[in-house]
Amino acid sequence: MKVVLVGGTPAEHAGDRGRTWDGRKDFAYSSYNYAIGLLRTCALADPRAREVTDIALLDFPVARTQRRLGEAELSAILAERPDVVGFSTGCWDVDLFEESATLLRRRAPSIRLIAGGPGVGQHAARRMRASPAFDAVITGEGEGTFVELCRRGFDSYEGLGGVVFRDGDRLVENPEPAPVVDLAAQPSAYLDGGFEPRADALLVEPSRGCKFRCSFCSWSRLGGGVRQASRARIAGEVAFGLRRGHGAVNFCDTAINHDTERLRELCEAITEGDPGHRLRGSAFIRHEALDEAQLDILAEHPFSELILGIESTHPRALRTVGKAPLDLATLERRLEAIGRTGSRVTLSFISGLPGDSLEGFAATLDWAEAVVRRLPEVVNMACFFWLAVLPGTRYEARAETYGFAVARRGTPYVVRSRDFSEGELVRISRMLQERVARTPRLACEDVHGVVSRARDVRDLEATILADPAARDDRRPPPLDGRRTS
Numbered sequence: 001m002k003v004v005l006v007g008g009t010p011a012e013h014a015g016d017r018g019r020t021w022d023g024r025k026d027f028a029y030s031s032y033n034y035a036i037g038l039l040r041t042c043a044l045a046d047p048r049a050r051e052v053t054d055i056a057l058l059d060f061p062v063a064r065t066q067r068r069l070g071e072a073e074l075s076a077i078l079a080e081r082p083d084v085v086g087f088s089t090g091c092w093d094v095d096l097f098e099e100s101a102t103l104l105r106r107r108a109p110s111i112r113l114i115a116g117g118p119g120v121g122q123h124a125a126r127r128m129r130a131s132p133a134f135d136a137v138i139t140g141e142g143e144g145t146f147v148e149l150c151r152r153g154f155d156s157y158e159g160l161g162g163v164v165f166r167d168g169d170r171l172v173e174n175p176e177p178a179p180v181v182d183l184a185a186q187p188s189a190y191l192d193g194g195f196e197p198r199a200d201a202l203l204v205e206p207s208r209g210c211k212f213r214c215s216f217c218s219w220s221r222l223g224g225g226v227r228q229a230s231r232a233r234i235a236g237e238v239a240f241g242l243r244r245g246h247g248a249v250n251f252c253d254t255a256i257n258h259d260t261e262r263l264r265e266l267c268e269a270i271t272e273g274d275p276g277h278r279l280r281g282s283a284f285i286r287h288e289a290l291d292e293a294q295l296d297i298l299a300e301h302p303f304s305e306l307i308l309g310i311e312s313t314h315p316r317a318l319r320t321v322g323k324a325p326l327d328l329a330t331l332e333r334r335l336e337a338i339g340r341t342g343s344r345v346t347l348s349f350i351s352g353l354p355g356d357s358l359e360g361f362a363a364t365l366d367w368a369e370a371v372v373r374r375l376p377e378v379v380n381m382a383c384f385f386w387l388a389v390l391p392g393t394r395y396e397a398r399a400e401t402y403g404f405a406v407a408r409r410g411t412p413y414v415v416r417s418r419d420f421s422e423g424e425l426v427r428i429s430r431m432l433q434e435r436v437a438r439t440p441r442l443a444c445e446d447v448h449g450v451v452s453r454a455r456d457v458r459d460l461e462a463t464i465l466a467d468p469a470a471r472d473d474r475r476p477p478p479l480d481g482r483r484t485s
């Protein structure tokens with residue numbers, strides 16, 4: 001049975017196309033879909049699943065405003081002569097994959113079409129009611145369910161935790177949640193699955209889960225607590241990165257310092273895999289949790305980028321996020337202390353937060369600009385993200401209270417709220433663009449650039465979603481799908 005797993009990577013980050021500053025590269029400069037490589041590896045590790053299925057991987061760069069996969073990409077999928085196509089979705093490509101699945105169904109009605117990933121996971125039944133695109137959606141962690149489906153030859157979804165599927169006209173929601181993965185026992189996509197991503201930075205998952213519940217984040221919604229990968233796997237994957245000529249490792253867990261002993265073990269595993277510290281390392285860290293003991297560990301194992309979620313300096317905005325108000329003097333001392341360990345930091349902020357205001361945002365921007373100028377040897381850059389109300393988050397649950405209106409396709413960017421009119425969100429984009437132009441260490445999301453460059457924004461959602469290619473008959477040829485293995 002032929003299974004094709006299809007992923008989508010935001011085009012501006014696919015391969016090695018993302019942001020760099022002064023030769024220093026951030027987490028997003030180089031990316032690919034890791035989930036599909038991992039899912040195939042787990043299937044390969046199961047004798048029955050391996051016997052029944054042959055799994056190919058396709059990872060397509062997707063542009064933010066792209067509506068569906070292009071002809072070349074659909075042909076690349078069909079050329080594999082699949083019995084099953086499984087889409088790995090994020091909020092940025094779930095609509096695009098839904099439309100693409102509908103086109104595939106028209107051309108090859110016998111193909112079974114399934115989807116998983118954070119783009120569909122939270123409101124699977126609602127999505128399936130709204131669109132007939134997928135036969136089944138796998139919610140939550142996908143390894144266990146995917147392997148079991150392979151074992152069954154995708155013949156039945158009965159009794160599989162976390163699965164929503166069609167039975168004729170009926171939608172069936174299996175009541176049990178998806179099985180929680182034991183990360184310590186998991187095979188390695190690179191070492192066991194032969195997954196060889198064509199990107200400079202290798203993505204490694206040292207842990208899964210988060211202790212916190214920031215209101216904008218859907219990352220922490222998976223149950224099962226924080227689980228750790230084995231030290232041997234982390235060391236082995238880092239060594240693989242070095243051996244295969246990767247320039248960097250991106251650690252994609254929620255934070256590397258939930259626990260001081262685990263931070264020590266992670267750093268030791270990295271050193272075991274890369275004793276000369278030749279690979280650049282990028283990781284998320286909770287700055288609030290950093291203490292002397294953690295700083296001592298980091299001093300032995302510096303990272304080229306530690307990403308700190310600051311979000312805002314405005315106390316009211318931070319309250320809605322679920323974070324304590326900031327003491328900026330303490331934070332700056334902490335940044336200096338990180339700098340003394342030899343690591344560099346990227347500060348991450350969100351524009352348009354509930355509780356914030358134009359003045360509050362301007363104050364955050366002032367502080368960020370001052371700090372990147374004052375601490376150039378510590379702060380790589382300060383990045384501003386446009387608030388997206390992600391499915392399953394606390395912000396989504398309180399959407400009415402906060403008066404959120406969001407873009408109806410792709411990433412659910414806020415286009416209006418109780419605290420910001422459309423015009424004010426446009427002003428924020430322009431303010432940001434001005435600062436980014438004068439202080440290159442400030443960066444903002446592509447969508448800020450699009451809005452700030454638009455001459456006349458009558459309808460913010462339409463401006464965000466406008467697809468110049470869709471209005472143009474001379475649409476450029478579609479991007480090539482890259483086989484990732």
Ligand code: B12
Pocket residue numbers: 005007008009010011012013027028031032033034035036038039064086087088089090091092114115116117118119121138140141142143146203205216217218219220252253254385386388390391411445446
């Ligand atoms: C690497 C990464 C990226 C990469 C892209 C990677 C890619 N090609 O997919 C980059 C850096 C480009 C990126 C960008 C963004 N990202 Co991002 N990113 C991540 C990150 C850190 C790791 C993803 C990963 O590999 N995880 C490990 C794998 C194993 O987990 P997984 O992908 O969830 O897959 C599991 C299940 O979902 C399921 N599954 C997945 N696919 C499939 C398919 C099938 C068939 C099945 C059965 C199961 C299944 O099984 C897998 C194993 O359990 C996650 C956070 C996280 N740690 O997950 C955020 C995350 C995916 N990103 C997120 C967001 C919001 C964004 C941005 C929109 C942020 C922003 N505002 O800028 C941008 C996109 C901007 C744009 N231009 O459109 C959200 C997604 C939320 C959502 N509902 O979609 C996440 C979850 C973080 C969060 N804060 O909530 N991101």
Ligand code: SF4
Pocket residue numbers: 210211212213214217218219220254255286309
């Ligand atoms: S933003 Fe980071 S710390 Fe907050 S819930 Fe998400 S993963 Fe956890």
